[in-house]
Amino acid sequence: MKLLVALLIASCAHAAGYRAGVAAVEITPELPFWLTGFAARTRPAENVTLPIYAKALALEDGEGGRVVIVTADLVGVTAEITSEVARRLEQSHKIRRDQLVFNASHTHSGPAVWPRLHIAPVTDPRVDRQVEAYGRRLIDEFTKVARQALDQMFPATLSFGQTEAGFATNRRVDHLALVRPGRSYPAPVDNAVPVWKVTAADGGVRALIFGYACHNTVLTAGFTAINGDYAGYAQQSLERAYPGAKALFLSLCAGDQRPAPRGKAELAVQHGETITAAVRKRASSRMTPVKGRFRSAYEEIRLPFQAHTREVYEAEAKSSDFYAARRGKAMLAAFDAKRPIVDTAYPVTAIAFGDSAALVALGGEVVVDYALRLKKEFGPDRLVVAAYSNDVMGYIPTHRILREGGYEAGDSMVYFVQPGWFTDEVEELVLDSARRLLRRIGVRAAK
């Protein structure tokens, strides 16, 4: 009798098992609408060459652990949007902040994202209102798509594996060769393409979530139509290959990575197909079954900016450069309000999928060194490091890049309306946070 009860409990526990839910919603804005990502664009988008989507994957481990991943074909997500969605999901579905990750594909052919990711040389209150209204729509759409995924869960199995793509290149080398010729610099890349597969009880694939560390910028500034770029094409073609499944793209540590070749519409399709072929091959061979509990942790740290004075911005506010003048005025306003900006909030999430795979999701445009270091420490076979998650406040350089200088080191901060470069502490602050959270959820260093 005792044995029978034990068996029944065991089979019930098994029957509870993993559950998954997946949903998608189109988020293409009403046109015309300003795109963002390239400062050089001079007109808004008036047509769509590939619709853009927000998607959600909800997972449950049968023992109370839950994870919700929301991905979007956007240049980035902002804390203003994601914190409100998190608040609503906490209210309606008791999803904790640490169980929720938002990730943007970093397409530069996507709409401006309220309030900060609005890189367009335009000072028109009507455009500002349009961008804000679209930001409010994103809050509603993200909430809706996550709730749909949570409300339509079905018994499922989850498996994990990795493959590779080869079109990412380190974009800093060209710049450094130009400003400091004759010297050689490290040019790290990370070609890993992690894949999670969700399979329903009938054996059908219902969701694929995959990532790559490469700027989603095959389509350059001359393209002014809404488009999800290579990541959008990869998702579209995977969904065609797996009818009834949704494909979700995670942007990894692509801060200093760009696709090559690029600049032609057909190349976005081609790179998308490269990823699709790799993911299909990986998903149809033996993957590691994910078993055990989901564990997650979240924290917000502060990343300090280098000290700056009011005088710098007084000069900058008078600049003939649109972006310099915009930043200068914003910083002066902060000084006037007696709240000069000294640091920024920085979100970090860590999720363990049983003991088979773990995800660190970092905010901002994180350079690839972060992923390479954390993967070395915690095991490249099981750790995935995503960037562009929960908020994008600027580039996240390492010590090395701060020393080398250039766009990712801090010259880009003007476009994000941030005061300037981060201090030398940035690298260790971010790495320490990731390590602390991984430890908290029981993911141990590889050695």
Ligand SMILES: [Zn+2]
């Ligand atoms: Zn970027």
